Amino acid sequence: MNSAKKKSLxxxxxxxxxxxxxxxxxxxKNVLSSVPPLYILAFRFCGAALILLPICAGKLKKxxxxxxxxxxxxxxxxxxxxxxxxxxxxxxTPGKNAFLTSVYCVIVPFLYWAYNKKRPDRYNVSAxxxxxxxxxxxxLDGDLRIxxxxxxxxxxxxxxxxxxxxxxxxxxxxxxxxxxMFQFAFVGVAALIAATIFEPFPTLMAVAxxxxxxxxxxxSTAVCLLLQIFGQKYTPPSxxxxxxxxxxxxxxxxxxxxxxxxxxxxxxxxxxxxxxxIVISETKLEFIRKSRV
Numbered sequence: 001m002n003s004a005k006k007k008s009l010x011x012x013x014x015x016x017x018x019x020x021x022x023x024x025x026x027x028x029k030n031v032l033s034s035v036p037p038l039y040i041l042a043f044r045f046c047g048a049a050l051i052l053l054p055i056c057a058g059k060l061k062k063x064x065x066x067x068x069x070x071x072x073x074x075x076x077x078x079x080x081x082x083x084x085x086x087x088x089x090x091x092x093t094p095g096k097n098a099f100l101t102s103v104y105c106v107i108v109p110f111l112y113w114a115y116n117k118k119r120p121d122r123y124n125v126s127a128x129x130x131x132x133x134x135x136x137x138x139x140l141d142g143d144l145r146i147x148x149x150x151x152x153x154x155x156x157x158x159x160x161x162x163x164x165x166x167x168x169x170x171x172x173x174x175x176x177x178x179x180x181m182f183q184f185a186f187v188g189v190a191a192l193i194a195a196t197i198f199e200p201f202p203t204l205m206a207v208a209x210x211x212x213x214x215x216x217x218x219x220s221t222a223v224c225l226l227l228q229i230f231g232q233k234y235t236p237p238s239x240x241x242x243x244x245x246x247x248x249x250x251x252x253x254x255x256x257x258x259x260x261x262x263x264x265x266x267x268x269x270x271x272x273x274x275x276x277x278i279v280i281s282e283t284k285l286e287f288i289r290k291s292r293v
Contacts, residue, residue, distance in 0.1 A: 010234030022250020025094035037086040038195035046188030047217035052181040070170030071182025077163035084156035091149030098251025100153040104160035131277035137270030241282035
């Protein structure tokens with residue numbers, strides 16, 4: 001396969017992954033009516049870890065403790081992110097949940113500043129200001145109060161940002177699929193233990209709910225991870241960043257089409273501002289500056 005074809009397939013892989021992640025917000029919203037959040041996470045991530053296990057089997061003998069330690073730290077940040085996102089989704093719409101989750105892209109540069117003393121640039125600062133305005137238009141009501149579901153989703157963005165920072169620290173020199181398997185296993189086992197303690201076991205699941213859980217496990221988690229890794233390998237970072245920001249758009253559109261979510265003018269403006277902030281933070285408008293050269 002030549003280089004041009006690999007680049008094309010890489011972009012297609014990223015678009016497919018972001019589309020699937022986008023519609024997954026609606027699927028999660030539907031299944032939450034009959035399955036408690038912790039059991040959803042336990043099923044989804046234990047299953048994804050088991051799917052990745054055969055791919056990683058030949059590499060396990062050569063592993064060191066850093067894989068376990070890194071996978072556990074990555075898994076902890078991922079678990080907290082998904083917990084706040086899923087509990088937030090219970091009390092807000094998929095469209096809001098998708099866009100408010102995506103603010104992690106704007107938070108990451110400021111976490112790097114705290115951890116590595118690397119000051120955010122003017123694009124990061126501008127993106128943060130625009131993002132705050134967008135969040136306000138999405139989440140604040142007439143009394144300037146924020147809903148519980150929206151607040152939980154914003155917190156989830158903070159933990160997703162931490163997950164990216166921790167991943168960047170441990171990924172160098174290590175196999176990303178093996179690390180992913182370990183972090184998935186950590187999330188799944190931890191969620192299962194917590195679920196047995198704090199939540200009732202789901203006994204009234206419809207057949208559709210079971211198939212939704214299978215889709216979230218196999219396609220949204222395991223397959224999309226492989227598509228993301230393949231896509232980012234053959235796509236320039238600035239282009240990959242733009243493609244992956246479209247996840248929030250797919251999430252909002254799927255909520256509009258499938259659940260008939262009502263979009264007010266204020267909400268749409270908030271979505272546009274938040275999306276613009278993510279693009280600015282992720283790309284630093286490189287695609288515009290190049291076109292002027």
